[in-house]
Amino acid sequence: MERDERTLGPRHPATAMSKHNYAEALSDSNPQEAERLHREVLAVKLATLGASSVSTGTTYNSLGRLLKQRGALEEAETMLRAALQIREARPAESHDAAITRDELGCVLQAAGRTAEAREMRLRRGRDSLICSNPPCSKSARQAGAPLKACARCGAVWYCGRDCQHADWAASHKRVCTAQAGAD
Numbered sequence: 725m726e727r728d729e730r731t732l733g734p735r736h737p738a739t740a741m742s743k744h745n746y747a748e749a750l751s752d753s754n755p756q757e758a759e760r761l762h763r764e765v766l767a768v769k770l771a772t773l774g775a776s777s778v779s780t781g782t783t784y785n786s787l788g789r790l791l792k793q794r795g796a797l798e799e800a801e802t803m804l805r806a807a808l809q810i811r812e813a814r815p816a817e818s819h820d821a822a823i824t825r826d827e828l829g830c831v832l833q834a835a836g837r838t839a840e841a842r843e844m845r846l847r848r849g850r851d852s853l854i855c856s857n858p859p860c861s862k863s864a865r866q867a868g869a870p871l872k873a874c875a876r877c878g879a880v881w882y883c884g885r886d887c888q889h890a891d892w893a894a895s896h897k898r899v900c901t902a903q904a905g906a907d
């Protein structure tokens with residue numbers, strides 16, 4: 725990263741790319757530093773690649789995820805919606821768009837907005853749902869079977885019981901609330 729910054733300069737897009745990768749690697753061990761780097765990278769990408777670049781969307785998504793982790797739900801939502809707008813505009817990014825919809829679903833549900841979380845995950849149709857256990861994130865087609873909704877909140881979907889149990893323990897139990905009218 726430092727070598728790129730020295731040879732290419734701090735505002736070169738390639739410097740931003742390697743900083744982005746460095747920030748991703750730090751996201752568990754040092755989330756504050758990862759967040760600072762992502763903000764720096766976002767400013768450079770906005771200035772050099774523009775507000776509709778796929779690469780800018782990747783940084784919006786990473787920053788949104790970090791903000792979600794530390795409970796800054798309002799700003800997380802803003803960042804993830806910016807990522808979603810970029811990703812949904814491109815058919816080739818449809819799996820990444822589904823990942824962002826799932827992240828937004830988590831943010832909305834953490835804010836008590838369960839019905840909106842459900843709508844967000846469903847907004848490109850049932851065929852576009854992915855498994856809400858982040859290490860899996862399979863579509864129904866990849867999983868080879870329809871995804872099944874959480875029976876209690878009806879706002880998240882999983883490819884099977886293992887993923888449902890794993891995500892329940894990791895996060896969903898803190899945000900799942902019974903929802904009238906869910907299917």
Ligand SMILES: [Zn+2]
Binds near residue numbers: 877
């Ligand atoms: Zn639930």
Ligand SMILES: [Zn+2]
Binds near residue numbers: 856857861862882884
């Ligand atoms: Zn799964």
